[in-house]
Amino acid sequence: MVPKSDWRRTGQEKYLSEIELRYIDRYAPFSEIWEHEHCSFCQTKISAYDGDLHSGYCSTDEQQRHWVCSMCFHDFKDEFKWRAGG
Numbered sequence: 001m002v003p004k005s006d007w008r009r010t011g012q013e014k015y016l017s018e019i020e021l022r023y024i025d026r027y028a029p030f031s032e033i034w035e036h037e038h039c040s041f042c043q044t045k046i047s048a049y050d051g052d053l054h055s056g057y058c059s060t061d062e063q064q065r066h067w068v069c070s071m072c073f074h075d076f077k078d079e080f081k082w083r084a085g086g
Contacts, residue, residue, distance in 0.1 A: 002075050008041040013080070016040060016066060021057035021073070022085040030065065037065070041072035060085065 002008075027048050029035050036047035037056070045052045046067055057073045059066040073082070 001079065008072060008075075010041075012040055012076075015064075016059070016068075016080055016082075018081045018083075020060045020083040020085050021068060022060055023055070024058050025055045027054050027056070037067040039069040039072055040066045041076065042069060044069050057082075057084070 027037070027046055029048075036045050036049070036052065037058075038045055039053075039056065046054070046056045046069065048054060053069055056070060057068045068076070076082075077084075
């Protein structure tokens with residue numbers, strides 16, 4: 001369990017609890033004007049660019065997408081009760 005004092009916690013339980021996240025193994029922009037995302041916890045950049053993460057978990061809500069890197073997904077998945085879809 002991740003301690004309550006972990007620096008990555010910034011109130012994500014308000015919008016990331018008990019949701020479905022799908023694993024994206026190769027990032028592709030969802031829009032022509034936005035070419036990267038950030039993990040909702042550690043803020044690591046997720047994009048197709050060299051030096052960035054190229055995969056992660058994305059919420060399935062089309063109106064409000066949230067990304068979680070693999071490390072944070074594994075750290076918080078039990079606490080947030082995430083469902084992983086394909």
